[in-house]
Amino acid sequence: MLVAARYRLGTLISQEVPDFAKRCMGVGPYSSDLDEIAASSYPVMSEVGPALERILSDQGVALPSREAAIRVLLREDVGAIAEGRIAPREGMARVERLYHQADLGTQTKEYVGDSHDLHRLLGNYYAYDDVSRASDAVVLDRAIVQEAQAWMETHGGGGELDDER
DSSP, rough: OHHHHHHTOOOOOOGGGHHHHHHHHHTTTOOOHHHHHHSSSOOOOHHHHHHHHHHHHTTTTOOOOHHHHHHHHHHHHHHHTTTSSHHHHHHHHHHHHHHHTTGGGGGOSSSGGGTOOOOHHHHHHHHHGOOHHHHHHHHHHHHHHHHHHHHHHHTSSSSSHHOOO
């Protein structure tokens, strides 16, 4: 679940938790934590975080490991690009943000992003900086979508990235 993954990585902001609690109402088991969080006007993560963990647990969602959380979020963002749910450049901005938030640069072997097989995607994304014509941007968009589709074929189901960690 994306909320659990973002919470694990510290990228979920406290203001998002009440909306999540409201969406959970009536979907799973009732808990007073749902009411408490949903009614929070000014949530602070140190206060709503433990309640969020209980809500997730009540719904049968375990907090993923840090690496599993990274994989979940990468699959969501790269998958959105591959499926056309988000523009390639915008989707890659999300991937790059996650790359930095998760400090994946410290895991680089040879090329930026290679620890999670993102190096070709990131290389194409960084190439936008050198584009001066719209037609060149369209070429990069297509290349990123193709790379995202290839990445999802390899990593979309949980296979290799799960086995590597």
